[in-house]
Amino acid sequence: MAKFITILTLIFLLTTKSRSFSPENPTDRRILVLLDDFAVKSSHSLYFKALKSRGYELDFKLADDPKIALQRYGQYLYDGLIIFSPTIERFGGSINHAAVLDFVDSGHDLIIAADVNASDLIREIATDCGVDFDDDPAALVVDHNSYAVLNSEGDHTLIAADDFIQSDVILGSKKIEAPVLFRGIAHSVNPVNNLVLKVLSASPSAYSANPKTKLLNAPMMTGSAISLVSVVQARNNARILISGSLSMFSDRFFRSEVQKAGSSTRHEKSGNEQFLTELSKWIFHERGHLKAVNVRHHKVGEADAPSMYRISDDLEYAIEIYEWSGTSWEPYVANDIQVQFYMMSPYVLKTLSTDQKGLYYTSFKVPDVYGVFQFKVEYERLGYTSLSLSKQIPVRPFRHNEYERFITTAYPYYGTCFSMMAGFFIFTLFHLYSK
Missing domain, CATH: 3.40.50 (Rossmann fold)
Structure with a gap:
């Protein structure tokens, strides 16, 4: 009987906790x-x-x-x-x-x-x-x-x-x-x-x-x-x-x-x-309590988050932030929320734009450095609860078959190579058929 009462008490505590x-x-x-x-x-x-x-x-x-x-x-x-x-x-x-x-x-x-x-x-x-x-x-x-x-x-x-x-x-x-x-x-x-x-x-x-x-x-x-x-x-x-x-x-x-x-x-x-x-x-948190939901990132033009990014990819990052009003969650509006693309130090630091309805977003190019990066949002403002969010994502270099085959800046080198081949061909003909 005592064990039954203890179980009922524990259930009561758990249920009352969930209501508050x-x-x-x-x-x-x-x-x-x-x-x-x-x-x-x-x-x-x-x-x-x-x-x-x-x-x-x-x-x-x-x-x-x-x-x-x-x-x-x-x-x-x-x-x-x-x-x-x-x-x-x-x-x-x-x-x-x-x-x-x-x-x-x-x-x-x-x-x-x-x-x-x-x-x-x-x-x-x-x-x-x-x-x-x-x-x-x-x-x-x-x-x-x-x-x-x-x-x-x-x-x-x-x-x-x-x-x-x-x-x-x-x-x-x-x-x-x-x-x-x-x-x-x-x-x-x-x-x-x-x-x-x-x-x-x-x-x-x-x-x-x-x-x-x-x-x-x-x-x-x-x-x-x-x-x-x-x-x-x-x-x-x-x-x-x-x-x-x-x-x-x-x-x-x-x-x-x-x-x-x-x-x-x-x-x-x-x-x-x-x-x-x-x-x-x-x-008692009727004011100044923030929460962040729906944190997401993906390549430009896509909808799903990839398992990793490639250097120089264009990506989009978005987050939704709301403030508790005492009775409901209302969109939080600010102009000082930033995201870092971080590995040992921030390689990218961007101030997020907002639609005034709780959505914050930005886009940027993945830096030309590969390794394990983090999306980091560290937000502290007087009177508000702090937000600390991080999401880890790898960044890889180009594969051997992903490099551009002919690039404009290399045209002088291409010209040098073909001119040397042409010169050698002319020299060979001249050497073989001349007296």
Whole structure:
């Protein structure tokens, strides 16, 4: 009986997996939300409600619940993970630091919200994802020039931030008019790491320090080097959001009025809801997810792909690229997609033309070099999942019976040969019959 129940459970897991995240439907659907306290579910209800309204299935658990797990029988139970438990020292169940990283390494997405009380566990996960929180456990982001006037408490730790990343695919095409309210800790991004992007940066006047103590030395983290919210797109196209503030997701910050210091404009509502909603669409692959299909190549005038090409053949290459809109695949339109005909180095590099309907194509002549080549498409663009495609194909030289018999440039040599034969014939006649 126990074996029968196990088999049924495994079948259930496999079938539910096929209905959610898949190449044909890349949007995350089942999300595990880990909380320090179930009160967060109520205090941050607007953010969770926005996710549910877009079809997400949220499973709320306490972070120290002894029964929680990310996978069972080798199958992941969830497509995404939200950690709203900044103070947790140790996860419950089978989840630990390594399990969270394995979850991301397997292609799943992650949201982490830290706070001034962030535990070493949360800080270590963030470090492994590419960002470093301020080492001072009592430090907050302070800004005496860009604080929120209407909610100022004197210490200027409530920041009105509006330095957003300039990317429509990450934050949507609609401009965020109101500043985003932020109260939390700072983190830095390694400038060498091109996988991590700052989507919300502090102003040049910001710094990270303990607001309750006198500042004796220059802060370690200052100005625009401070990142308030960062995202990571891993090489396997998994996406991660790291925020130094849990309260910026709260209903209070969503509904709050905001006026930035030095500005006369007063906004009825902060930009938090628009900013985090649009950002979550990108994190959970509702935007910026590409796929390539129908990759094909053949000689000009033919339809089928050959087993190999001959040097100097004229060939055609085509590929179709589509972008996921959250509900369906739409043609992706760009003018910077290139194909390489590659052997040790690219012998041919061509920018693909497009019909504006998802089809990209080009034609070129096979170089006069034989060996094993590859068609390679390596496409990386800010905010979009990367495409890496390769197809191996041999290139052979001319066979002995494929060379042109008489070529124009060899006519002088032909003339020399026949003139020598004629001269020898005349000389022979003259030598034989002359006295």
